Amino acid sequence: AQSVTQLDSQVPVFEEAPVELRCNYSSSVSVYLFWYVQYPNQGLQLLLKYLSGSTLVKGINGFEAEFNKSQTSFHLRKPSVHISDTAEYFCAAQNNYGQNFVFGPGTRLSVLP
Amino acid sequence: DVKVTQSSRYLVKRTGEKVFLECVQDMDHENMFWYRQDPGLGLRLIYFSYDVKMKEKGDIPEGYSVSREKKERFSLILESASTNQTSMYLCASSRQGRPEKLFFGSGTQLSVL
Numbered sequence: 513a514q515s516v517t518q519l520d521s522q523v524p525v526f527e528e529a530p531v532e533l534r535c536n537y538s539s540s541v542s543v544y545l546f547w548y549v550q551y552p553n554q555g556l557q558l559l560l561k562y563l564s565g566s567t568l569v570k571g572i573n574g575f576e577a578e579f580n581k582s583q584t585s586f587h588l589r590k591p592s593v594h595i596s597d598t599a600e601y602f603c604a605a606q607n608n609y610g611q612n613f614v615f616g617p618g619t620r621l622s623v624l625p
Numbered sequence: 626d627v628k629v630t631q632s633s634r635y636l637v638k639r640t641g642e643k644v645f646l647e648c649v650q651d652m653d654h655e656n657m658f659w660y661r662q663d664p665g666l667g668l669r670l671i672y673f674s675y676d677v678k679m680k681e682k683g684d685i686p687e688g689y690s691v692s693r694e695k696k697e698r699f700s701l702i703l704e705s706a707s708t709n710q711t712s713m714y715l716c717a718s719s720r721q722g723r724p725e726k727l728f729f730g731s732g733t734q735l736s737v738l
Binding site: 561 | 673
């Protein structure tokens with residue numbers, strides 16, 4: 513079974529500053545990696561996913577993530593954040609059987625004016 | 626657009642009551658999932674199903690059961706609700722096989738008094 517760790521429970525950052533949200537995973541089989549975002553009082557929606565190929569993945573709203581197999585990481589980055597990026601961000605892993613989606617505990621990003 | 630519908634947005638129940646949470650998806654997805662979301666713990670998988678009448682335990686199945694009599698409907702049952710089951714419950718669905726993103730419902734906030 514796989515597991516997902518997000519070390520930062522809360523990340524405050526000023527508007528237009530860069531941000532990195534950290535995600536590490538562990539698994540005995542190949543996994544596919546995802547970042548989901550949950551805006552206040554809304555459901556979860558997919559930001560981006562890594563399945564194979566290029567280790568740098570670009571998603572919606574200017575976010576990108578880099579898969580690093582040796583460090584078992586999939587950190588999410590954005591070069592310049594907006595107030596509207598304030599949300600909770602979840603990293604997730606799915607095993608290569610296409611089942612068993614596992615989520616990390618989430619990181620609450622607060623963008624300050 | 627894929628739609629995952631959870632029957633209730635808010636529910637208030639008493640300790641010991643039997644509680645049914647219903648979830649319906651309209652995209653003929655094979656996989657369906659029930660998660661609970663708690664602050665600081667992220668999303669934890671309760672049960673999932675990859676076919677009609679099939680079910681698999683997730684990470685925290687204790688105190689819950691599920692039913693999948695039809696492909697589009699996946700029900701979560703709390704046999705005897707307890708206060709520690711107060712939580713946000715999220716239903717999701719995905720297509721079988723190769724990695725697919727999860728489509729989430731808007732959630733049911735259950736309060737057990």
